[in-house]
Amino acid sequence: MTFRRNDEIQEGLVAYLKSKIEITDLLYNTDAEQIKEYNWQGTVANYPCVRVRIFGNMPNDDCSKSVFTASILVFDENASSQHADNIAGIIGGILRRRGFTSSGVAFTSKVTNLIHAVRQDMRTWRSEILLSGIAS
Numbered sequence: 001m002t003f004r005r006n007d008e009i010q011e012g013l014v015a016y017l018k019s020k021i022e023i024t025d026l027l028y029n030t031d032a033e034q035i036k037e038y039n040w041q042g043t044v045a046n047y048p049c050v051r052v053r054i055f056g057n058m059p060n061d062d063c064s065k066s067v068f069t070a071s072i073l074v075f076d077e078n079a080s081s082q083h084a085d086n087i088a089g090i091i092g093g094i095l096r097r098r099g100f101t102s103s104g105v106a107f108t109s110k111v112t113n114l115i116h117a118v119r120q121d122m123r124t125w126r127s128e129i130l131l132s133g134i135a136s
Contacts, residue, residue: 076127
């Protein structure tokens with residue numbers, strides 16, 4: 001096992017979320033491609049959608065694993081924040097104290113906070129799931 005790069009952790013989390021029909025069924029056109037990395041710079045964004053952001057990535061003492069922190073953001077344009085919070089709650093439930101393998105990375109994850117939806121801009125709500133874990 002080796003230290004995991006940020007892109008490997010992010011790719012694994014994105015792929016895992018895309019594999020969960022409980023999430024993709026709630027996204028625009030029930031399309032798993034609405035789950036992307038946070039810094040995706042496409043020209044068209046459809047809502048609701050999910051973005052994955054890596055905050056921290058520290059190797060353990062022998063560099064065999066990475067201790068990471070991440071944020072999963074849910075964006076929605078409904079009049080109410082309820083749908084964004086619902087999707088965030090479902091994602092939180094899926095990732096809460098979970099072990100899984102995705103894109104060649106073994107994960108253990110722990111949800112540390114579910115942040116209630118706030119206005120991102122005049123039309124968009126943003127809910128957030130804070131996550132910590134180990135990737136190996």
